[in-house]
Amino acid sequence: MNVRILFATVGRILRQLRHDRRTVALLVIVPSALLTLVYYMYVDQPAGPGAPSAFDRIALVMLGFFPFIIMFLVTSIAMLRERTTGTLERLLTTPLGKADLLFGYGIAFGLAGAVQATIASAVAYWVFDLHTAGSIGLVIMIAALNAVLAVALGLLCSAFARTEFQAVQFMPVVVAPQLLLCGLFVPRDQMSGWLQAISDVLPLTYAVEALQEVGAHAEPTATMWRDVVVVAAAAVLALVLAAATLRRRSS
Amino acid sequence: MDDAIAVRSLVVNRGRRRVLDGIDAVVPRGSVTGLLGPSGSGKTTLMRAIVGVQVIAAGTVTVLGQPAGAAALRHRVGYLTQAPSVYADLTVRENARYFAALHGRGHVEADRAVTDVGLASAARQLVGNLSGGQRSRASLACALVGEPELVVLDEPTVGQDPVLRADLWARFHELAATGKTLLVSSHVMDEAARCDRLLLIRDGRLIADDTPDAVRAAAGVEDLDEAFLRLIKAGEPGRTGEAS
Numbered sequence: 001m002n003v004r005i006l007f008a009t010v011g012r013i014l015r016q017l018r019h020d021r022r023t024v025a026l027l028v029i030v031p032s033a034l035l036t037l038v039y040y041m042y043v044d045q046p047a048g049p050g051a052p053s054a055f056d057r058i059a060l061v062m063l064g065f066f067p068f069i070i071m072f073l074v075t076s077i078a079m080l081r082e083r084t085t086g087t088l089e090r091l092l093t094t095p096l097g098k099a100d101l102l103f104g105y106g107i108a109f110g111l112a113g114a115v116q117a118t119i120a121s122a123v124a125y126w127v128f129d130l131h132t133a134g135s136i137g138l139v140i141m142i143a144a145l146n147a148v149l150a151v152a153l154g155l156l157c158s159a160f161a162r163t164e165f166q167a168v169q170f171m172p173v174v175v176a177p178q179l180l181l182c183g184l185f186v187p188r189d190q191m192s193g194w195l196q197a198i199s200d201v202l203p204l205t206y207a208v209e210a211l212q213e214v215g216a217h218a219e220p221t222a223t224m225w226r227d228v229v230v231v232a233a234a235a236v237l238a239l240v241l242a243a244a245t246l247r248r249r250s251s
Numbered sequence: 252m253d254d255a256i257a258v259r260s261l262v263v264n265r266g267r268r269r270v271l272d273g274i275d276a277v278v279p280r281g282s283v284t285g286l287l288g289p290s291g292s293g294k295t296t297l298m299r300a301i302v303g304v305q306v307i308a309a310g311t312v313t314v315l316g317q318p319a320g321a322a323a324l325r326h327r328v329g330y331l332t333q334a335p336s337v338y339a340d341l342t343v344r345e346n347a348r349y350f351a352a353l354h355g356r357g358h359v360e361a362d363r364a365v366t367d368v369g370l371a372s373a374a375r376q377l378v379g380n381l382s383g384g385q386r387s388r389a390s391l392a393c394a395l396v397g398e399p400e401l402v403v404l405d406e407p408t409v410g411q412d413p414v415l416r417a418d419l420w421a422r423f424h425e426l427a428a429t430g431k432t433l434l435v436s437s438h439v440m441d442e443a444a445r446c447d448r449l450l451l452i453r454d455g456r457l458i459a460d461d462t463p464d465a466v467r468a469a470a471g472v473e474d475l476d477e478a479f480l481r482l483i484k485a486g487e488p489g490r491t492g493e494a495s
């Protein structure tokens with residue numbers, strides 16, 4: 001890995017994003033619009049005694065979902081384009097290392113995800129009065145980590161797609177099960193054993209648990225830190241696998 | 252090492268087809284060598300083998316004294332893919348600056364590379380908004396920006412108007428005069444006369460590896476297009492003028 005090449009790559013990816021104003025606008029606006037929707041859906045739902053309100057419970061987890069879903073899609077398409085337009089083949093004949101490219105994407109879209117999470121969190125806390133016992137900073141950190149995880153999974157999945165239609169199909173395959181089984185819809189301890197087992201190996205489960213820990217405890221808990229480490233490790237593992245799918249030589 | 256590229260008994264299969272079938276060729280340093288042949292003859296595949304992105308079945312490819320694709324060569328070889336491989340959602344200048352940075356070059360070199368391909372006035376335009384010819388020149392600027400010792404250009408002049416084409420060839424010869432080696436492919440024979448040496452390829456076999464004059468002499472005609480046809484008809488694979 002070469003720091004100069006890595007940061008040139010991060011800059012290049014962010015510049016590409018910046019030229020696409022509409023995508024930037026969507027990245028910023030869509031999460032806030034969806035939070036508004038959820039707020040009005042649940043505003044009249046009574047909360048159980050001592051339990052967080054439905055909005056607090058759902059909005060907190062949604063703050064982790066946005067960067068995960070969106071950065072997965074953005075990365076899959078961006079990397080697929082590198083493959084189909086020949087830029088990847090050309091890059092691999094230059095001094096750029098595979099890690100420079102993969103970490104370049106991880107950093108660039110991780111940053112984009114962090115910005116998105118910050119704006120969405122600001123809206124959730126200050127417009128819709130989201131309550132969490134822990135701090136907004138931890139929420140943003142976990143959301144940004146989710147973005148990095150999504151980038152890593154997107155880079156990996158793009159190796160298995162030949163067309164943009166296929167790349168988009170990986171979203172229901174990779175993202176939807178993680179959303180369904182993460183514990184938001186049915187608490188994990190109420191799931192049947194085999195569903196729990198699947199949930200246990202899906203990285204988003206840990207990100208959601210970490211967010212719920214921040215929701216329930218004023219100080220970061222050991223469980224939260226363990227979950228953060230699990231998500232980070234899953235991201236690194238996906239990046240390593242993605243590197244293995246990047247071949248300089250093809251037939 | 253006098254040869255920039257030495258290809259020995261190269262065999263390449265793509266899909267189930269044998270695309271290159273025992274190629275032997277050398278490209279001397281400091282020259283402009285043309286790789287000519289009809290569409291589908293294997294030019295791109297041979298270039299991919301030279302820059303080290305093609306899986307090969309047999310044979311060796313030595314580039315600047317090292318096996319093709321060696322990590323140390325990535326600083327020394329520039330590759331222009333046949334389809335323009337630049338980022339459509341960046342400007343010409345941003346593309347050139349990115350590829351310059353990969354080679355440890357700065358903004359000055361990047362801007363010069365853009366000017367050298369005649370795109371100075373379009374430097375701030377998004378590549379996606381350029382014409383086909385402009386886009387392939389943007390791609391060319393990115394291949395030249397690292398000032399590589401060996402430049403492998405896959406059909407760089409396709410779609411360019413005649414004046415620009417002449418400018419580009421003049422630029423290639425300037426580079427060769429400074430000691431760089433250029434391998435330039437084309438499927439139109441009228442470019443052949445502009446090269447110092449020619450590699451003529453057909454159906455994955457080399458049918459000539461010589462200077463344009465020697466190719467003309469071997470075929471007994473002035474016109475290179477006609478000469479190529481006669482060499483094919485003669486049906487004699489192998490090298491025409493080993494002695495010259």
Ligand SMILES: Nc1ncnc2c1ncn2[C@@H]1O[C@H](COP(=O)(O)OP(=O)(O)O)[C@@H](O)[C@H]1O
Nearest residue numbers: 251265266270289290291292293294295296297
């Ligand atoms: N990815 C590929 N898979 C299978 N066959 C290929 C592939 N790319 C090229 N070919 C075949 O290899 C032959 C040579 O192609 P190519 O090297 O691109 O020729 P040229 O550049 O001279 O037009 C052609 O018959 C082409 O159909």
Ligand SMILES: [Mg+2]
Nearest residue numbers: 294295333405
């Ligand atoms: Mg070709």
